[in-house]
Amino acid sequence: MKGKTAAAQLRRLLYIIPAAGREGGTSYSELAEELGVDVATIDRDVRVLAEREAHLRAGELGLLQIQGDLTGDHLAIDAPAAFSRPPRLNREELLALLLGLRSRTLLRRHPAPRQVEALARRLEEELSMGPSPDESEPEPSQALPLEDASPPLTDAVVRDRALDAMEMERQVTFRYLKPGKREVEDRRLHPFTVVHAEGAWYLLGRDPGVMGGAPESDGDSSVEGLRAFRLDRILDLEVAEEGFRRPPEFDARSILGEGRVFFRGDPEEELTSVPVRYSPRIARWIRERFDCEELEDGGVRVVHRVASRDWLVRHVLQYAGEAVAGGVGARWVREALEGW
Amino acid sequence: MSPNPRTPSKTARLLNLVSFLAGRRYPVTGEEILSKLPSYREGWVQGDSKRKSAQRKFERDKEELLMLGVPLRVDDSRIRAGLGEHAHYRIEDGDLFLPVIRLLEGDEGERSSRQATLPGVGVVTLTADELSVAVDGLSQVVGLPSFPLRSQARSALRKLTFDQPLTQPPEESGPRILHLPGFDPFAVQGVLELATRGVLERRVLHFRYYSIGRDSEGLRSVHPRGLLYQGSRWYVVAWEPASEGERLFRADRIEEAELDETERFTPPEEYSMGHLKDRDAWELGEEDDPQTEVRVHFRWPLSLLARRNGWGEELRDDGERGAERVFRVRSSGPLLRWVLSHAGEVWIVGPEGLAEEFEELRDRVRAVHS
Structure with a gap:
């Protein structure tokens, strides 16, 4: 809710007044966090309230009369009953809510999309400010049909179960087909986070086998034992009876970066630097994705830090001869092509 | 330039207007608003030209409040009934302020809320599951990189949880669903x-x-x-x-x-964008572009993944000897490269010309790495 316009400030004030009107009041810092602005902005907003009263004559305060402690970090406002509520959802907030509900049905199958649709319609009717002032503009629900919000079945099933397991802090077991392997593995995991990156979903968690399932491993937020599994390579997933404790300070953002699920988690894989040369024909796509070294022929060269040999082979093969791996990478590609 | 201490800021002016109109039992005329609110009164009590300027200011403020979503209603029924010459204005509390959100607990329908019923303000009851679904959904879009309605989603989240002190907004750290953007x-x-x-x-x-x-x-x-x-x-x-x-x-x-x-x-x-969802690169093209049926063989156990992910449609499943699936293709290049990336676990069966093209691509990769 950033913004310096009067409209943006009024929006904030219509939230600040009821928030500070709650029992015990609130603090400037809390409001700043809730509204996504800095404390100085809240301070300026509150000054408008004080300034407003200075311009009014006795008896002109209308419905809104503000009394309270406007000093220090603490803010308490004695507002009349109606102003103890924030405004209803405006059109854009309602649209965000409907998109959120739609996103929820895409991500998780329960409750059923039809029930979520019914909830959306109800919330729209009961919480919103009513019709748009411009009748030519569609209402959010008209602009956002929920009818086709059917979840992609397979990944949604796995995500649902993994998220259920995370909420209940229960382990998961599943069968997994690792890229380049011909055996399906049975895996067990403490699920921490579901990650979406490069167009694919991943399940990130700790392999209790690596930590020996020892109780002291709980609460450890290091990358030790962390594993990432592509959801579309998980054949089935069950929530196990055994529990686990998610490290409270665990934050996947601290170990993932550059838009990729890439960390040194698998002891079987060593990080290797592999140079790959890309032809001028595909160079512009590569420049968009990686830091490149320009070559004289118009092509580019990238040195990839590779944790998975299979990733490199698939990456090179997809360019059908327009990408050429060097160093150990060339041998990996040759070996992958042997007997094929 | 510091603001004129005698002139309220525009925000204060808008707030005064809301405050003046909200909760009034009867609509008020524009004249009453202009003569009573300090922001307009100064001009209103002076000559005709200033009066028009005050009126224009009020009209602009009214429009701004409507754009903000404040339900300022204009009632011209008295004009239409021949009972007066001026429109009346009002804001009903029930239209402006968020209803109290009460949570139904369990099957008994027991209600919990620290908010008492307020005059003119409605009550909405939600089950804990319904609130959780809405909060989850909003948290999901708040976490989406560059979601253009993020601040509105956060604002909706705050309002939905306003009466639920135990329902905390999503944590900024350690989310259970994380999106890594492939862009700035x-x-x-x-x-x-x-x-x-x-x-x-x-x-x-x-x-x-x-x-x-x-x-x-x-x-x-x-x-x-x-x-x-x-x-x-x-x-x-x-x-x-x-x-x-x-x-x-x-x-x-x-x-x-x-x-x-x-x-x-x-x-x-x-209009729906459903037809754009999860399209593969080989399906892209114009609606009237011709489609080719391409038969693709998957080795076991990759055939299990092909079935699980719905890659093409199944023609034949021979268990541990693999499976054959058919793809409807508008642009064969992306499919050939995708098949190639599976490093011999998948290959093109037909049509014959495409199978040969696939083998040529494979040989080309082999040649540049020899």
């Missing part, structure tokens, strides 16, 4: 906000676009129909009158975007 979120923010306005207000969007396939830049004018977040990237879905077709524009290849404030377009009725 700040770089596309402006484009997405403009495109969102374009969709909502049905305004033409002009921009410079880099078409990577043609390696050329050009000016485009489109009717934005929606935004698509797919493959960890944002796309603007739009109808392009010049090429008479629906196009997807990657947001991070759009520059110098601006909305046409003068022109509005009419979108097709009952």
Whole structure:
């Protein structure tokens, strides 16, 4: 809710007044966090309230009369009953809510999309400010049909179960087909986070086998034992009876970066630097994705830090001869092509 | 320049107007508003020219409140009934203020809320599951990189949980669902906000676009129909009158975007973007482009994944000897490269010409690595 316009400030004030009107009041810092602005902005907003009263004559305060402690970090406002509520959802907030509900049905199958649709319609009717002032503009629900919000079945099933397991802090077991392997593995995991990156979903968690399932491993937020599994390579997933404790300070953002699920988690894989040369024909796509070294022929060269040999082979093969791996990478590609 | 201490700021003026009108049992005339609120009174009590200026200021403020979503109602029933010459204005508490959200607990329907019923303010009851679904959904879009309605989603989240002190907004750290963007979120923010306005207000969007396939830049004018977040990237879905077709524009290849404030377009009725969801590269193309049926063999156990992920349609499943599946293809290049990336676990069975083309590509990779 950033913004310096009067409209943006009024929006904030219509939230600040009821928030500070709650029992015990609130603090400037809390409001700043809730509204996504800095404390100085809240301070300026509150000054408008004080300034407003200075311009009014006795008896002109209308419905809104503000009394309270406007000093220090603490803010308490004695507002009349109606102003103890924030405004209803405006059109854009309602649209965000409907998109959120739609996103929820895409991500998780329960409750059923039809029930979520019914909830959306109800919330729209009961919480919103009513019709748009411009009748030519569609209402959010008209602009956002929920009818086709059917979840992609397979990944949604796995995500649902993994998220259920995370909420209940229960382990998961599943069968997994690792890229380049011909055996399906049975895996067990403490699920921490579901990650979406490069167009694919991943399940990130700790392999209790690596930590020996020892109780002291709980609460450890290091990358030790962390594993990432592509959801579309998980054949089935069950929530196990055994529990686990998610490290409270665990934050996947601290170990993932550059838009990729890439960390040194698998002891079987060593990080290797592999140079790959890309032809001028595909160079512009590569420049968009990686830091490149320009070559004289118009092509580019990238040195990839590779944790998975299979990733490199698939990456090179997809360019059908327009990408050429060097160093150990060339041998990996040759070996992958042997007997094929 | 410091503000004139005698003149309330515009925010204070708007707030005064809301405060004056909210909760009044009867509508008030514009004259009453203009003569009583200090922001307009000064001009109103002076001569005719100042009076008109005060009136214009009130009209602008009224429009601004309506744009903000404040339900300021204009009642001209007295004029229509011949009982007066002036319109009346009012804001009903029940229209403006959020109803109290009470949570139903368990099957007994026991209600819990620390908010008492307020006069004129309604009550909405939700089950804990319903509230949780709404909070989860909003948290999901708040976490989406560069989501153009993020601040509105956060605001809706705050309002939904206003009466639920135990329902905390989502944690900023350690989310259970994390999106890693394949782009600079700040770089596309402006484009997405403009495109969102374009969709909502049905305004033409002009921009410079880099078409990577043609390696050329050009000016485009489109009717934005929606935004698509797919493959960890944002796309603007739009109808392009010049090429008479629906196009997807990657947001991070759009520059110098601006909305046409003068022109509005009419979108097709009952439009849905469902047909764009989860399309593979080989399915892209015009609706009337011919489709080829391509038969593809999957070795076991990759055949299990092919079935699980719905890659093509199953023609035959021979268990541990693999499976044959058929793909409907508009553009064969992307399919050939995708099949190639499976390093011998998948191959093209037919049509024959395409199978030969696939083998040539494989030999080409072999040659450049020999």
